[in-house]
Amino acid sequence: MKLTVVGGGSTYTPELVDGFARLRDTLPVEELVLVDPAADRLEPVGGLARRIFARQGHPGRIVTTxxxxAGVDGADAVLLQLRVGGQAAREQDETWPLECGCIGQETTGAGGLAKALRTVPVVLDIAERVRRTNPRAWIIDFTNPVGIVTRALLQAGHRAVGLCNVAIGFQRKFAALLGTAPADVHLGHVGLNHLTWETGVRLGGPEGEDVLPKLLTEHGEAIADDVRLPRTLLDRLGVVPSYYLRYYYAHDEVVRELRTKPSRASEVAAMERELLAMYGDPALDEKPALLARRGGAYYSEAAVDLAAALLGGGGSPYQVVNTLNRGTLPFLPDDAVVEVQAAVGPAGPVPLPVPALDPLFTGLVANVTGYEELALEAALRGGRDRVFRALLAHPLIGQYAYADALTDQLIAHNREHLAWA
Structure with a gap:
């Protein structure tokens, strides 16, 4: 089995490699190819990757290129984890929207749109090149914004599934609170990428006992602290919103916070410099503790599980993925991409039935889905008016004066990445 990671020079990669090494019985990788144009990153990451495999006795071969x-030729699955423009572009995504009093964030609001415009054309070019060499290869997208990128891939006819680590993070945390194995926790996870709620937590499978009320009663404070929302709000909602709902439910509070502290991008950039220096140490043969602060917790477990299921070698029978709606949420178009539990196998994911959602949630999901459709149109076809329409449609913007100003800022800060600008 050959797997290729595009963006293999990412500081995330040792987390992924560690998972491949530990879970080799689930996903027996014979050749792992790390592809990245940045040699200064790829060399230290590749060296550490080989040492991790050696330390854990993994017989597979690691290739860097x-x-x-060449890297995707013959691959059974290709994982995408790239960041067009690097942390410098992320720094801009997180700062210029604040000038209009809007959230500065890399996947949400104006910053998220900027990232989509930079990313979608690059990902589609990669996917076409994968299709030329191996049209049966699966593409697993971890590149944000996952929902929009996955929709672009599926709309272009690629065998693609989107992956996010929010759900597996909740699964692991709830399992710890309940004192049970993560595999016994089945989430009622529903919504869009970075716009989801846990509407149920069942033990043993989709038909098991729903223990979400017990979790909220006995551990509500801990869960509220984790998603940085008030315990009283969780009790009133009766569900657990993802951390990203804070940008919607506490928008003005978050804007005030972001204006008074260093950007996350600057923190990550400093962390990456330190990590790359560590990776270059020939004595290091395991992922360093600092990597846990980089983000992407449990990414490797989720990626191994998904790849194993798609390639027919195992994996969990039910997994949270980003895939076509196809009636799962009846108020959305069939070609929208939703993030839900699905049965995953070699034919791809099949979403499980979802109970009717409260209108409190359906309105926001429908609104953001409309924005994502317009965002993808802007990414594919370009043009100031299309960017403006997407920004005007976003529920965190929605005023024409803000949308106009943010359109000009977005284009000015991303001109080098926009072929039409």
Whole structure:
């Protein structure tokens, strides 16, 4: 089995490699190819990856290359984890929207749109090159904004599934609170990427006992602290919103916070410099503790589980993925991409039935789905008016004066990445 990671020079990669090494019985990788144009990152990451495999006795071969076509040739699955423009572009995404009093964030609001415009054309080019060499390869997208990128891939006819680590994070935390194995926790996870709620927590499978009320009663404070929302709000909602709902439910509070502290991008950039220096140490043969602060917790477990299921070698029978709606949420178009529990196998994911959602949630999901459709149109076709329409549609913006100003800012800060600008 050959797996290729595009963006293999990412500081995330040792987390992924550690998972491949530990879970080799689930996903027996014979060749792992790390593709990245940045040699200064790829060399130390590749060296550490080989040492991790050696330390854990993994017999697989690790190859590093800057040649995308060679790297994806013959791959059974290709994982995408790239960041067009690097942390410098992320720094801009997180700062210029604040000038209009709007959230500055890399996947939500104006910053999220900027990232989508930079990313979608690059990902589609990669996917076409994968299709030329191996049209049966699965593409697993971890590149944000996952919902929009996955929709672009599926709309272009690629065998693609989107992956996010929010759900597996909740699964692991709830399992710890309940004192049970993560595999016994089945989430009622529903919504869009970075716009989801846990509407149930069942033990043993989709038909098991729903223990979400017990979790909220006995552990509500801990859960509220984790998602940084008030315990009283969780009790009133009766569900657990993802951390990203804070940008909607406490928008003005978050804007005030973001204006008074260093950006997350600057923190991550400093962390990455330190991590890359560590990775270059030939004595290091395991992922360092600092990597846990980088983000992407449990990414490797989720990626192994998904790849194993898609390639027919195992994996959990039910997994939270980003895939076509196809009637799962009846108030959305069939070609929208939703993030829900699905049965996953070699034919791809099949979403499980979802109970009717409270109108409190359906309105926001429908609104953001409309924005994502317009965002994808802007990413594919370009043009100031299309960018403006997407920004005007976003529920965190929604005023024409803000949308106009943010359109100009977005184009000015991303001109080098926009072929039409």
């Amino acid at each position: 800057s040649d995308l076509d």
